[in-house]
Amino acid sequence: MGNSENFIAIAPNVKLGEGVKIFRFVNLYGCEIGDETKIGTFVEIQKGATIGQRCKISSHTFICEGVIIEDEVFVGHGVMFTNDLYPRATMDENLQSEADWVVIPTRVQRGASIGSGVVVVAGVTIGKYALVAAGSTVTRDVPPHALVVGKPARQRGWVCFCGYKLQLEDAVYICPKCQRRFQKLGNQISWVEDKNI
Numbered sequence: 001m002g003n004s005e006n007f008i009a010i011a012p013n014v015k016l017g018e019g020v021k022i023f024r025f026v027n028l029y030g031c032e033i034g035d036e037t038k039i040g041t042f043v044e045i046q047k048g049a050t051i052g053q054r055c056k057i058s059s060h061t062f063i064c065e066g067v068i069i070e071d072e073v074f075v076g077h078g079v080m081f082t083n084d085l086y087p088r089a090t091m092d093e094n095l096q097s098e099a100d101w102v103v104i105p106t107r108v109q110r111g112a113s114i115g116s117g118v119v120v121v122a123g124v125t126i127g128k129y130a131l132v133a134a135g136s137t138v139t140r141d142v143p144p145h146a147l148v149v150g151k152p153a154r155q156r157g158w159v160c161f162c163g164y165k166l167q168l169e170d171a172v173y174i175c176p177k178c179q180r181r182f183q184k185l186g187n188q189i190s191w192v193e194d195k196n197i
Contacts, residue, residue: 017053031063034071048103058116066103066122073108076116076134081106083122109144113163131159145182145189158182158189 009027010016017035022028026039030047033039037051040059045051049063052071057063059077066083069075083103091100104122108114112126115134126132127144136153147157147165158166160175166182166189167174173182173189182189 013047023059030065040077052110066105067108068105069108070110070112072111074113075108076114076118078116079114079118079120081120081122085122111161112142129159129161131163143188161191 007025008022010022011029013030014028015032017033017037019036020033021038023039023041025042027044031045031049031051033051034053034055036053037055037057039045039057040061042060043057045063046065048065049067051057051063051069052073054071055069055073055075057075061075061077061079062081063069064081064083067081083106084101085104086101088096090096106120106122106124108126109128111129112131114120114126114132115136117135118132119137120126121137121139124138124141126138126142127146129144130142130146130148132138132142132153133147133149136149137151138148139152142148142153143155145158146155147159148154149156158173160166160178160180162175162178164175164177167176172192173184181192183192
């Protein structure tokens, strides 16, 4: 199914949820898009990719086969996912086919945010509510609620459900916006529902 007036190409094998909004110059084939998700202009989503509910996929983003994006994820402008750790055009002087390589899956967990211009290298998991700063290159797993920055991306703090960087006060991490509190447990943080800890 295509819409030549708006330059939208949606293959018949695409599964679209209810209330999905798709803007101009989009190419979708063999993928699944969850309810109420927005797909910006100049986005390509390949076969075997899954996008959850209430996600925002910003313009000029490429989501390749093997990428799973869970619910309520924000993907900024110009984000590039990869799915091959050993890319080559040819094998023994012949163009490679699907039989010549293996898709390496990548997962972005619920509520995570990926800034504009990020490159996500195949095989990583970006944890729940993590924040990847604009321009970063993700080469390894990102813990839930972690703030990562740079090339390669390294952890520079923790973020709240609302996206704000947490502030450390008396061994408790506090969100300056919503006042939620978190405790560090090993290499991760955990939300403390009782504010009288």
